[in-house]
Amino acid sequence: MRLIPALSLASLARLSPASLAGLCAATLGAVLLGCGADRATVVSPVTVAEAVAATPAPRVRTAKVVILDPGHGGDEIGAATEGLREKDSNLDFALRIERLLRQSGVEVVLTRRDEERATTPDGVVARDGRADLAARVRTANAAEGDLFVSIHSNGSGDTGQRGVEAYYDSRRPFAEQSSTLARALIDGAVDGLAAAGFTTPDRGVLDSKCWRQRADRCFGLYVLSPEGTTVSSGSAPSGSAPSATGTVTAVTSTPTTVVPTSTATATQPPAIVTKEATAMPGVLLELLFLSNDADVAILKSDTARDAIARGVATAILRQLGV
Numbered sequence: 001m002r003l004i005p006a007l008s009l010a011s012l013a014r015l016s017p018a019s020l021a022g023l024c025a026a027t028l029g030a031v032l033l034g035c036g037a038d039r040a041t042v043v044s045p046v047t048v049a050e051a052v053a054a055t056p057a058p059r060v061r062t063a064k065v066v067i068l069d070p071g072h073g074g075d076e077i078g079a080a081t082e083g084l085r086e087k088d089s090n091l092d093f094a095l096r097i098e099r100l101l102r103q104s105g106v107e108v109v110l111t112r113r114d115e116e117r118a119t120t121p122d123g124v125v126a127r128d129g130r131a132d133l134a135a136r137v138r139t140a141n142a143a144e145g146d147l148f149v150s151i152h153s154n155g156s157g158d159t160g161q162r163g164v165e166a167y168y169d170s171r172r173p174f175a176e177q178s179s180t181l182a183r184a185l186i187d188g189a190v191d192g193l194a195a196a197g198f199t200t201p202d203r204g205v206l207d208s209k210c211w212r213q214r215a216d217r218c219f220g221l222y223v224l225s226p227e228g229t230t231v232s233s234g235s236a237p238s239g240s241a242p243s244a245t246g247t248v249t250a251v252t253s254t255p256t257t258v259v260p261t262s263t264a265t266a267t268q269p270p271a272i273v274t275k276e277a278t279a280m281p282g283v284l285l286e287l288l289f290l291s292n293d294a295d296v297a298i299l300k301s302d303t304a305r306d307a308i309a310r311g312v313a314t315a316i317l318r319q320l321g322v
């Protein structure tokens, strides 16, 4: 949601060195161990070389991979109040959490590292909101993440609303893991704040499958929802694609083939496009409300931000068993 246009909080964005790729080349030993040769067999150097050349190098995972997804970016600033924009705050949290996870040997991939929109795995900056969300999903899947955590803060027209809540999608095969993670992330943030002397309510775990509902149709959160079909923006009929936060899409239960959207015009029927899904347990975390004065005071405290980041990182590490 967008509230009050706000000033940039450039100091929030603590950029760190780019993430290192988590790929590991297979060793010769690993290849040989996997070849199943009888002990009595004499393996000539030529045979070994051929075997290595003919065998695709398997990816050897040396660490868990966590995808951190700072919500919004570019002209999508998210919620805002004076001196604090959600897109900056989300990135700051992601960078703090990344540092903590790396200290524990966990690989971290961020879906964006600056104030622009997300980039695709091959480095192209998304040109619009839908491409931005699709790029986040593709980045998560390309990195073969073990967990996906989307980081946001809330905004509401009701300025009394405050606290921490987390969404998971009950339709996904790993819904139970996602739900457990959602609970742990809220506890980590709220308890971490309490230990540092800050108080905000626990608003609970929520199912995102009907994040918004219009005309008896459900709209899930894009980055958590299943693969399926969606009505393209621009020519979409009313009630089909809420876009206030750029985080939702209409998703039907049946995957379908792609209809190119580039040919869509205002006079043509809405184009149907496929939507990819994140292929790992995932949660969208809403860290306090930028529309509530008490929550904003917390979000502007460096001590509180550190406490939240530590609580979230600890919850992630527990879920990974690290």
Ligand SMILES: [Zn+2]
Binding pocket: 001, 071, 072, 078, 079, 086, 152, 153, 245
């Ligand atoms: Zn947001």
